[in-house]
Amino acid sequence: MAETRNNVTRERILDAAERLFMAHGYEGTSMRQITGEANVNLAAVNYHFGSKEALMQEVFRRRLDWLNEERMRVLDRLEREAGDQPVKPSAIVDAFFGTLLRMADDEQRGGMTFLRLLGRTLTEPTEFIRAFLAHEYKEVMDRYKGALFRALPEVPKAEIVWRFHFMLGATSYAIAGTDALRVVTDWQIEAEDSVDRLDRMVPRLMAFLIGGLRAPIPQFREPSGEGG
Amino acid sequence: MAETRNNVTRERILDAAERLFMAHGYEGTSMRQITGEANVNLAAVNYHFGSKEALMQEVFRRRLDWLNEERMRVLDRLEREAGDQPVKPSAIVDAFFGTLLRMADDEQRGGMTFLRLLGRTLTEPTEFIRAFLAHEYKEVMDRYKGALFRALPEVPKAEIVWRFHFMLGATSYAIAGTDALRVVTDWQIEAEDSVDRLDRMVPRLMAFLIGGLRAPIPQFREPSGEGG
DNA sequence: TTATGATTTAAACGAACGTATGAATTATCA
DNA sequence: TGATAATTCATACGTTCGTTTAAATCATAA
Numbered sequence: 001m002a003e004t005r006n007n008v009t010r011e012r013i014l015d016a017a018e019r020l021f022m023a024h025g026y027e028g029t030s031m032r033q034i035t036g037e038a039n040v041n042l043a044a045v046n047y048h049f050g051s052k053e054a055l056m057q058e059v060f061r062r063r064l065d066w067l068n069e070e071r072m073r074v075l076d077r078l079e080r081e082a083g084d085q086p087v088k089p090s091a092i093v094d095a096f097f098g099t100l101l102r103m104a105d106d107e108q109r110g111g112m113t114f115l116r117l118l119g120r121t122l123t124e125p126t127e128f129i130r131a132f133l134a135h136e137y138k139e140v141m142d143r144y145k146g147a148l149f150r151a152l153p154e155v156p157k158a159e160i161v162w163r164f165h166f167m168l169g170a171t172s173y174a175i176a177g178t179d180a181l182r183v184v185t186d187w188q189i190e191a192e193d194s195v196d197r198l199d200r201m202v203p204r205l206m207a208f209l210i211g212g213l214r215a216p217i218p219q220f221r222e223p224s225g226e227g228g
Numbered sequence: 229m230a231e232t233r234n235n236v237t238r239e240r241i242l243d244a245a246e247r248l249f250m251a252h253g254y255e256g257t258s259m260r261q262i263t264g265e266a267n268v269n270l271a272a273v274n275y276h277f278g279s280k281e282a283l284m285q286e287v288f289r290r291r292l293d294w295l296n297e298e299r300m301r302v303l304d305r306l307e308r309e310a311g312d313q314p315v316k317p318s319a320i321v322d323a324f325f326g327t328l329l330r331m332a333d334d335e336q337r338g339g340m341t342f343l344r345l346l347g348r349t350l351t352e353p354t355e356f357i358r359a360f361l362a363h364e365y366k367e368v369m370d371r372y373k374g375a376l377f378r379a380l381p382e383v384p385k386a387e388i389v390w391r392f393h394f395m396l397g398a399t400s401y402a403i404a405g406t407d408a409l410r411v412v413t414d415w416q417i418e419a420e421d422s423v424d425r426l427d428r429m430v431p432r433l434m435a436f437l438i439g440g441l442r443a444p445i446p447q448f449r450e451p452s453g454e455g456g
Numbered sequence: 457t458t459a460t461g462a463t464t465t466a467a468a469c470g471a472a473c474g475t476a477t478g479a480a481t482t483a484t485c486a
Numbered sequence: 487t488g489a490t491a492a493t494t495c496a497t498a499c500g501t502t503c504g505t506t507t508a509a510a511t512c513a514t515a516a
Binding site: 022023024025027028119120122123124125126159162163165166167168169170171172173174176200201203204205206207208209210211212213214215216217218220 | 250251252253255256347348350351352353354387390391393394395396397398399400401402404428429431432433434435436437438439440441442443444445446448
């Protein structure tokens with residue numbers, strides 16, 4: 001094992017793995033592809049990280065540690081500034097999702113590559129990835145859900161949890177950028193050929209998320225009643 | 229190749245593949261797992277479908293053919309009933325996403341297993357899957373986007389396309405049900421232990437989608453102007 | 457019953473996978 | 487400079503992968 005770290009090789013591997021996992025998924029990327037693209041020896045991954053699974057975790061930890069700490073800091077500040085007032089829901093949504101989306105412009109923190117990787121991975125079925133992400137996100141998710149509960153005291157908690165879930169989905173899909181169902185037609189070219197595709201996507205997504213979060217609460221039909 | 233079809237073996241394979249692809253993804257599922265769970269010989273997949281890729285496509289085609297035809301029929305009916313009036317946006321959203329979500333109760337059309345598989349696959353990075361789904365969905369997507377354009381003439385088309393995209397993401401994530409970031413806490417147990425988890429999720433999701441679709445249009449900042 | 461084609465079967469193919477090994481090389485510092 | 491540790495390297499291991507083959511079995515109908 002390494003006690004003195006060679007950060008050059010490590011980061012070359014992490015960068016290549018990030019890009020390849022984004023493009024082909026965890027199972028679809030081989031160690032030989034990674035080490036080949038990183039121009040390092042095949043054995044380097046096992047030497048520096050121990051295994052492919054541990055590499056995958058390190059790829060995420062490198063980015064998520066900062067992201068979730070930043071989310072905590074932003075929420076700290078929002079709550080401090082609000083005093084005893086509740087924080088505005090739109091500010092909470094921006095603190096969680098906006099902080100994420102603004103990573104797209106920050107190449108040093110992974111930029112679009114990491115964003116797309118994260119978006120895709122949130123629906124990955126691979127078990128150890130799910131368990132790892134749940135653990136990494138536990139603290140920040142609880143903080144933000146609690147903040148939304150206080151910001152929307154009139155909305156049932158279960159409703160808020162679901163809407164957080166839906167917001168996560170819309171965001172993941174948007175940043176994954178696979179566009180699986182995107183078919184090029186005339187009006188789509190017109191809509192997306194500009195360089196600032198992402199710049200314009202972010203306010204659009206934020207508007208959509210807030211609209212969804214603030215939608216009227218649905219009334220459930222009772223089996224033998226006549227609920228609205 | 230088969231000219232007389234043995235539908236028993238074929239369907240056993242399709243059912244097992246659907247379940248396993250849902251649970252472990254395309255790359256994470258082996259032919260030996262599939263044929264093992266289906267209790268058929270290993271060579272049966274290549275005999276009946278030709279390859280693993282072709283099997284994956286048939287798993288989807290079996291369900292999507294009906295779904296997208298049904299979506300067409302429902303939209304046909306809505307437009308016929310509306311006459312020369314535009315169809316209500318909420319009716320269009322229900323026709324597209326509600327028709328999908330109601331498959332959950334229809335075990336003969338795949339039920340929750342297929343829904344979760346579809347949700348996960350929409351962010352799959354595997355290239356041939358993306359290409360296949362884009363082709364399968366092309367017709368119905370164009371129809372529905374056109375319907376939304378007419379239903380919301382005051383909203384820019386690019387905005388509608390993006391919001392359709394966001395709605396797809398929220399729905400995919402919700403039905404994928406991986407809950408990657410879900411951490412069990414007290415209030416979550418309270419919110420979700422009931423049998424009718426899905427029954428209540430559907431109206432919640434629809435309310436969220438409509439809320440997002442009808443959100444105020446964001447104004448973009450001009451580089452040298454003072455846009456609102 | 458027998459001939460014919462459809463289907464199933466066991467076995468094997470070469471390729472690619474993640475991982476491990478031990479020697480060679482490089483860096484560190486007394 | 488020489489000893490020690492860290493890192494890189496070529497190579498190989500055992501396994502699993504998707505696919506193919508040819509023989510065996512089954513179903514159908516003349």
